[in-house]
Every structure is written in structure tokens, then in C-alpha cells.
Ligand SMILES: Nc1ncnc2c1ncn2[C@@H]1O[C@H](COP(=O)(O)OP(=O)(O)O)[C@@H](O)[C@H]1O
């Protein structure tokens with residue numbers, strides 16, 4: 001405004017004033033549009049999620065599709081989970097040992113490793129690894145179906161695309177995530193045992209004893225709840241991004257659009273996993 | 286004249302600043318084949334998508350058997366959708382399903398037929414379209430013409446009452462093109478279905494269609510029988526069906 005006035009005295013005040021106001025509006029306008037766009041896309045995501053949940057219960061239950069996706073999300077993620085689990089456990093054992101040994105309490109290693117894994121790292125790392133493996137695949141596959149009109153084709157056949165594409169994946173993820181998390185936890189605890197007992201010489205009996213003694217049912221329930229919530233977050237974010245690829249043209253069209261959807265799906269899932277992790281931990285403690 | 290089965294009244298649609306339909310009026314009669322012709326990009330596919338409900342109109346009315354499509358309740362819309370098939374211009378085959386599953390999908394998901402019945406019906410359609418023996422292949426492994434015929438088989442497998450064909454013969458060789466045309470014709474004679482065919486096959490399409498409508502610059506500039514269109518005195522229509530570029534003022 002001030003600048004507008006200054007220039008205004010030199011040449012045709014009115015127009016300069018108007019143009020600077022216009023410039024201001026032009027700066028603010030995209031901000032408003034962006035905010036509205038964000039709100040809209042969150043709303044769309046929520047509706048998508050609710051519709052997906054509802055369609056799970058609509059008969060007939062899609063058993064074969066649920067099975068197929070469970071195989072993809074669950075079974076095929078096992079190798080990744082075993083690998084990350086064992087190394088996470090081993091590094092926890094290593095770090096934990098050198099921290100605890102300073103206080104002369106390296107005997108506590110078992111509880112340190114087990115609690116860290118069961119409460120936090122198990123659910124979170126499992127969810128992130130499954131996002132990277134299966135979540136990205138969901139976003140890409142559904143995104144390609146969107147841009148090649150396959151989702152439109154489903155609609156013309158009176159097949160509900162949300163029910164067909166999203167609902168079985170929710171069920172499959174709800175089945176797979178807790179099981180994979182449990183696998184991760186067990187393998188991780190074993191990894192801690194490898195470094196702690198086999199390499200650094202803590203008595204194996206003490207390690208196992210500490211694990212058994214310190215883990216309470218509440219810890220396991222907490223980890224279970226987390227993995228359930230993450231399964232919903234990951235499938236919803238990834239399927240939603242793929243499904244609405246055509247509405248996010250800022251990332252490009254066609255193949256670029258799909259790649260943008262996939263990237264965003266993975267990034268948003270990972271961020272949301274950590275956000276929800278914090279919220280659930282806060283509520284549980 | 287009988288009641289039109291599908292009627293578009295002053296339908297308008299724009300994408301941003303691109304006004305694709307600027308008041309389309311079109312009548313489609315039951316049991317007839319209506320050919321829609323017009324230049325590429327003039328909005329023929331958009332027109333078909335409005336009828337099946339993939340696009341929503343900005344203003345105007347589309348009515349099916351006298352009922353406003355946008356005011357239809359869920360059940361009525363479902364009934365219309367179930368007996369209507371749509372064949373996409375670029376096929377929209379499910380590329381991670383094989384040919385058999387592609388054709389079978391509308392039956393497998395939308396009907397209570399047994400596995401064997403579905404199989405019989407799929408194989409019958411495949412035989413009619415001369416695509417036997419490729420059941421296990423995927424869309425990426427097929428030639429363009431084969432894909433087109435798989436899409437046709439998928440559109441017809443449900444024995445629909447209404448079929449909207451978006452360029453069913455584009456990219457086919459002359460022999461297959463005639464085969465597809467005579468198949469549409471034979472179907473219509475046997476089952477009396479209603480078809481809307483977007484086509485560039487002029488004049489062949491006039492042999493099978495009872496009505497022809499031409500879309501130009503967002504409006505229907507002509508609709509009537511194939512005999513009438515050949516006699517038409519409207520400039521755009523005459524030059525289009527004779528394959529002449531309208532007075533090349535642009536150049
Ligand atoms: N989803 C869409 N978004 C924006 N523009 C579109 C969309 N679909 C079609 N159009 C535009 O509408 C016009 C008509 O397209 P179309 O109906 O595909 O033409 P044709 O007559 O060749 O089938 C084109 O200019 C196209 O760019």
C-alpha cells in the first residue's frame with residue numbers, strides 16, 4: 001500500500017493503487033485456493049475411508065480378493081520384515097549393551113530391547129516397511145487404473161470401485177499388520193539375543209528372563225492397537241491417493257501423475273504413522 | 286413418432302474455459318442404432334459419458350424413458366446401469382486381468398450366474414468375435430484389433446438392452462470392421478437392443494444405422510435418417526460426410 005502511494009503521486013494514483021491491491025489479491029488468492037483444496041481432499045479422504053469400511057460389511061463378502069491381498073500385503077512382506085526385524089534387534093542389543101554396561105546393568109538388556117520393540121519400533125517400522133513395499137504398489141496400481149479409465153469401466157459395469165479396490169485391501173491390511181508386527185517383535189528380540197548373549201556374553205537365561213518379566217500384557221495390547229490403526233492409515237492414504245490421481249494434476253498427468261501419487265502416498269503414510277504413533281502413545285500412557 | 290428412449294435437452298458442459306457441449310439436443314429411440322458422427326475432439330465421447338453417468342452435466346436434462354437421469358433414485362439408476370454397456374474408445378481393459386477374466390468380470394461381479402454359465406457365455410462371445418484361444422493372455426500381449434474385440438465382447442457379455450459404442454471399429458482392418466458392423470446389426474435385429482455408435486466409418490455406418498446425428502461445435506447440427514443426411518443441404522454436414530475440410534480459411 002505504502003509503495004502504491006509513493007508511486008501514486010508520480011503517475012496516475014488511482015490505477016497504481018488498484019494494481020497494487022490486485023497484486024495483493026493475486027498473492028493471497030492461490031493461498032486460499034490451496035487451503036480449500038487441502039480441506040476438500042481431507043474431506044474426500046474421510047468419505048472414501050468411511051465408504052470403504054461400510055462396503056466391507058456389504059454382502060457378499062469378497063473372500064477371494066481379501067485372500068489375494070492378504071497374500072500380497074502380508075505373506076510377501078515377510079522377508080522384508082524378518083530382515084529389518086533382525087537388524088533392528090541386533091543394533092538395539094548393541095546400543096543398549098554399551099549404554100547399560102556403563103551403569104553396570106547390562107542384565108537389563110532383555111527388557112530394554114523387548115519393550116522398545118513391542119511398544120514402539122515393532123509397530124512403527126513394520127508399518128513403514130509395509131508402506132514402502134505394499135502401500136506404494138497400491139497407490140501405483142490404483143493410479144494406473146484411474147488414468148487408463150479402468151475405474152470408469154468398473155463404474156459403467158455397476159461395480160462399485162471403492163468396494164472392489166479398497167475394501168478388500170483394508171481387511172487384508174487389518175489382518176496382516178498385527179501379524180507382521182508380532183513377527184517383527186519376535187525376530188527383533190532374537191536379534192537382541194544374538195548381539196547381547198552370543199556376541200557380548202550376557203547370560204542367555206538372564207536375557208530371556210528379563211524379556212519375560214518386563215513385558216506386560218498392556219505393552220502388547222498397545223503395540224497391537226498401534227498396528228491396527230497404522231493398517232487403516234496406510235491403506236486409506238495409499239488407496240485414496242491412487243484413486244484420486246486425476247484430481248491432483250499439479251503433480252503432472254499420466255505416468256507422471258501416477259508417480260507423484262505414489263510418492264505422496266508413501267510420504268504422507270510415513271508422516272501419519274509417526275503422528276498417530278505419538279497420539280496413541282500419549283493416550284495409552 | 287414414438288417416444289424417444291433417451292433424450293438430451295439443451296445439455297451444456299464445460300471443462301474450465303473449454304465449452305464442449307453448448308446445448309446438445311438429441312433423441313435416441315428404442316431398438317434403433319443411432320450413429321453419432323463429428324470431427325475428432327468435438328465432444329462425442331463426452332456426450333456418451335453423460336448418458337452413462339461418468340460425467341455430470343452443467344445444465345440441461347438427460348432423460349431415460351421419460352425419467353430425468355439426475356433425479357432418478359438409486360434403484361432406478363442401478364437398473365438402467367445394469368442393462369447398459371459402455372465400450373470405451375481406448376478399451377479400458379483391466380490390464381492386470383487376463384482376457385477371460387476381463388470379459389467375465391461384469392458377470393462375475395454383477396450377476397448370480399454359476400461359474401459354468403459364466404464360462405459358457407464368455408466363450409460364446411469370444412467365438413462370435415473370433416478371439417478364441419487367447420483367454421489366458423493379457424491386454425499388453427494383444428494387437429490393437431484384438432483388444433478392441435475383447436472390449437466389445439466385454440460390453441456384450443451381459444446381453445445389455447442399451448450399448449454405447451465409442452468408436453468400435455477404429456483401428457480394425459476392413460474385414461474385421463465389416464464383421465463388427467454386421468455383428469452390431471445382427472444383434473440389433475435379434476435382440477432389438479438400442480445402440481449409440483460413435484463412428485468415423487462414413488459411409489459404412491449409414492448402412493447399419495437407422496438414425497444419424499452429427500455433432501459440431503458443441504451442438505447437434507443434424508439428426509435424422511441416413512437417407513436424409515446424404516441429402517442434407519447444411520454446409521458442415523455436406524462437407525463432413527464428403528470428407529472435405531470445411532473451406533480452409535485457417536490456412
Ligand atoms: N476430463 C476432461 N477434462 C478436461 N477436458 C476434457 C475432458 N474430457 C474431454 N475433454 C475435452 O473435451 C473435448 C471433447 O473430447 P472428446 O469427447 O474426447 O472428443 P471426441 O469427439 O474425439 O470423442 C476435447 O477438447 C477434450 O479436450
Ligand SMILES: [Mg+2]
Nearest residue numbers: 329330374451
Ligand atoms: Mg472420442
